Amino acid sequence: MTTLDDLRWDLVVRRQPADFLYGVATMGIYCKPGCPSRPPKRQNVRFFADRPEAESAGFRACKRCDPAGLRADLAREVVADACARIEAQESIPPLDDLAARAGYSRFHFLRLFREHTGLTPRAYAEGVRARRLQAALAGGARVADAIADSGYGSESRVYEDTGKLLGMTPGTLRRGGAGETIRTALADSPFGRLLVAATASGVCFIGFAEPDDALAADLRKRFPAATIVADDAGLTDTVRAIIAFMQEPRAALDLPLDLRGTAFQLRVWEALRRIPAGETRSYAELARMVGNPAAVRAVARSCATNPTALAVPCHRVIGSDGGLTGYRWGVARKQALLARERAG
DSSP states (O other): OOOHHHHHHHHHHTTOOOSOEEEETTTTEEEOTTOOSOOOOGGGEEEESSHHHHHHTTOEEOTTTOTTOHHHHHHHHHHHHHHHHHHHOSSOOOHHHHHHHHTSOHHHHHHHHHHHHSSOHHHHHHHHHHHHHHHHHHTTOOHHHHHHHTTOSOHHHHHHTHHHHTSSOHHHHHHTTTTOEEEEEEEEETTEEEEEEEOSSSEEEEEESSOHHHHHHHHHHHSTTSEEEEOTTTTHHHHHHHHHHHHOOOSOOOOOBOOOSOHHHHHHHHHHHTSOTTOOEEHHHHHHHTTOTTOHHHHHHHHHTOSBBTTBOGGGEEOTTSOOOOOTTOHHHHHHHHHHHHHO
16 A cells, blocks of 8 residues: 555655755755765655754754755845846946855856846846836937936947836837827726727727726826827727627637837747637746747746736736736636636
C-alpha cells in the first residue's frame, strides 16, 4: 500500500516542487523537495509540514535550496537597494559601483539583478529615464527641457530610439491631444453606462460600469489638451458593436484603434489581442508572450492602464493560480465576459 511518505519520497527523488520539506538526519539539514543536492538515502529522511516543524526537530536550513528563504530575502534587498539607487540618480550608475555597494562581484551582482528584474541594471536605468521623460512630456514640459532633465545627453538619442522609449514621438506625447478632436458617445450597456471615444485614427477609449462624469474624467486625464465633442450619431455603429460583444462575446471585437502608450505597453496590448476568445492567459504567460518573462508586474500594470476595454481584452488575463484577480470594471463583469465567451 502506498503511503503519503512514499508519495513524498517519489517527489524528492524526482526533484519536484511540493508544499512539504524533508530532513536528512545524517546531515541535520532540511530541504525543499526540488533541492539540487544529490538525494539522500531513504532511511535517513524525515518529512515535515513546514519550517517551524523542521527547526523544532533540530534541523537547520539547507544552503543550496534555501528553504528558509534567507538567501532569497537578502538578494531581494540587494536588488531593491540597487533599483532605489538607480532611481535616485540622474545618470546611469556604473555596474562596478552597484556591485561594490552590494558587496558582490560584478558577475554575481549582474546575475542576481537579472533574476529578480528580468533586466540588466543598464536596461532598468534606461526604463527609469524613459518614465521620467514620459512624465515630463505629459506634464507639458518643453521637449528639450524634458530630455535634458531626464538624463539624456542629446535630443538625437531620444528621436533615434523614440519607438523603443515612448511608442510615439516626444512632441505627440507632450501635446496630450492638443489640436485633436475626440468624438464621444454615451450609451446604456449590459454592464452599465458605456463611454466610447475616437480620434480620426480610431477608437482611443472604451470605459463602462461607472457614472458618466467619472468616465469622462478618465478620458480627459488621458487627453488633457484635446477638444472633446459628443457625437452619438457618428459613433452609433461602434457603440452597437461593443454592446453586441458584451452580450455575446463569441469573436474578437474588431475595431480600428488608436492606442497610445510606451513601447512596452503597446507590446502588451497587442499580445492581449492575440488571446483567442474563450481562452485565458496568466500574467506570467503574457510576460513570456512579449519576450520578457520576468516583467510580470510591468505586464500587470500595462493591463491595468489599458484604455480600450474589450477591444484590448485584458479580461482574459488571470492569476497564476487560476483566480480572476482584479479588473478595473469589476471582477463580476470579468467573470461574466469569460463565461459568455466560453459558452459561445
